[in-house]
Amino acid sequence: MKIVKLQDIIGTEREVHGEGWRSRRILLKKDKMGFSLHETIWPPGHELRMWYKNHLEAVYCVAGNGSIEDLETGEVHELYDGVCYALDKHDRHILRGGTEEMRLVCVFNPPVTGLEVHDEDGAYCLVEDDDD
Template sequence: MKIVRVQDIIGTEREVEGPGWTSRRLLLKKDGMGFSFHETIIPAGAELNLWYKNHLEAVYCVAGNGSITDLATGETHEITDGTLYALDKHDRHVLRGGSEDMRLICSFNPPVTGRETHDEDGSYNLAE
């Protein structure tokens, strides 16, 4: 059994920051669960152009607001507390923070190793 508290991750190597996001990686590839599990904070007003071409991601909003735009269709969907979106087709998208910070709970398959940041096309490389 694993017990992980987000307050114990803040300020450690499992808290990774990039432009417009902070990711607290609660479960990683080395934890052997077959997926990784993160708490991600998107600041109000942030705009991220993302494409997880190597991963599937499910995201559940537990606080704040924002939006996601599917770049293939042009559709924009509002994100608020209680909204889940799943990038089941490696969807290219733009994630925008709204009027307040968003707190998102995310799962990646395959799992990340922990220090990944977005590359030039907005994706993470596959873990070795």
Template sequence: MKIVKLEEIIGTDRDVEGPGWKSRRLLLKKDGMGFSFHETIIPAGAELKLWYKYHLEAVYCVAGNGTIEDLATGEVHDIYDGVLYALDKHDRHILRGGTEDMRLVCAFNPPVTGREVHDEDGAYAPAPEDA
């Protein structure tokens, strides 16, 4: 059994941030669960163009608001507390923070190692097999 406390993640190497996002990586590849699990904060007004071409991601909003735009269709969907979106086709998208910070709970498959940052396409590189 694993017990992970958010307050023990903050300020460690599992507390990662980049332009327009902050991610607390609660479970990583090395934890052996077959997925990684994160709490991600998107600040109000942020805009992130993303494309997880090597990962599937499910995201559940637990606070705040924003939108997600599907770049293949142009559809824009509101994100707020109680909404889940799943990037089940490696969807290119733009995630926009709304009027207040969004707090998101995310699962990635395959799991991330913990130190990934977005490349020029907005993707994370696939994790090496030995990571």
């Protein structure tokens, strides 16, 4: 059994900062769960174009508000506490912060190692680590 406390992640290499957002990597590939689990904090008004072409992602909003735009269809979906979206087709999308900071719980498959950064497409490259 693994017990992970968010307070033990903040300020460590498992807290990753990007352009305006921060992600707390609760479970990673080396934890051998078959997925990775993150808490992402998204600031009001911030937007980022992404395309997880190498990963599937499910995201559950637990606080705040914003929206996600499906770049294939142009549909915009509102995000707020209690809404989940799943990028089940490696969907190209834009995540936008609303009027309040969003707190998102994210699951990636395959799991990330914690070393990934967004590339020019907004994707994470597949990173192999030494813990396989």
